[in-house]
Structures are given as C-alpha cells and as structure tokens.
Amino acid sequence: MPDDRPFDERPLEDAEERHRRGLRFRKRDDHAIELFREAEAHLADIARVNRILLELGRYYNPAVDGPIVDLATRRRIVELLESRREEEARRLLDERLALYARIEGEE
Numbered sequence: 001m002p003d004d005r006p007f008d009e010r011p012l013e014d015a016e017e018r019h020r021r022g023l024r025f026r027k028r029d030d031h032a033i034e035l036f037r038e039a040e041a042h043l044a045d046i047a048r049v050n051r052i053l054l055e056l057g058r059y060y061n062p063a064v065d066g067p068i069v070d071l072a073t074r075r076r077i078v079e080l081l082e083s084r085r086e087e088e089a090r091r092l093l094d095e096r097l098a099l100y101a102r103i104e105g106e107e
Contacts, residue, residue, distance in 0.1 A: 032056060032068055032100060033097070033100075033101065035052050035055060035056055036056070036093060036096075036097045036100075038052055039052040039053065039093060040090060040093055040094075043081060043086045043089060043090065044086075046081045046082060049077065049078070049081060049089075050074070050078050053069045053073075053074040053077060053078070054074065056068045056069040057070065057071065057074060061099060061100050063099050063100065063102060064099055068096060068099075068100050069096050073092060073096060077092050077093060080092070
C-alpha cells in the first residue's frame with residue numbers, strides 16, 4: 001500500500017532496512033564477479049566464455065561509464081582463445097575484473 005503522506009512527514013527509513021537493501025545490491029554485484037570466475041575457470045570452452053562475456057556486457061560499470069565487458073574486449077578475448085592464447089585472454093579478463101572490483105570495493 002503506497003504511503004500517501006507528504007515526503008517530509010514520512011518516517012525515516014530505519015538502519016535495518018537500509019542494511020537489507022544494501023545486501024541485495026551487493027548480491028547482484030557478486031553475480032558479476034562469479035561470472036568472471038566462471039569464465040576464467042572454463043577458458044577452454046570458448047562458446048561458454050563468449051556467453052558469459054555477453055552477459056557481463058549487459059551490466060553497467062560506472063568506472064568506465066559503460067558495460068563491465070565491452071564488445072571490443074569480448075571479441076578480443078574470444079579471438080585470443082581461438083588462437084590458443086589463454087594467458088593473454090586471462091590478462092584481459094583480469095583487467096576488466098579489476099576495473100569492476102575497484103568500484104565494488106569503494107561502495
């Protein structure tokens with residue numbers, strides 16, 4: 001049921017509610033980190049990594065003012081994996097994760 005009272009007459013949100021809302025937010029963030037871990041664990045499965053990177057491209061990273069993994073990076077990682085250059089692909093994944101994790105740690 002919506003609260004029809006004017007904004008300045010509504011009770012302040014209690015600390016417990018703010019905490020619960022914060023936990024839900026962090027849980028969503030953790031999903032992206034789990035996707036990075038899954039991609040790194042399955043570098044031999046190029047199709048799977050490509051799908052994971054596509055999903056990571058749907059999430060916003062304020063550090064780069066764009067997707068967590070942009071299209072150019074996704075394509076480069078897939079090209080590297082197809083060329084059997086897993087260490088270079090892993091380095092790119094780690095760079096994108098570092099950009100993303102830096103923001104999560106600052107919150």
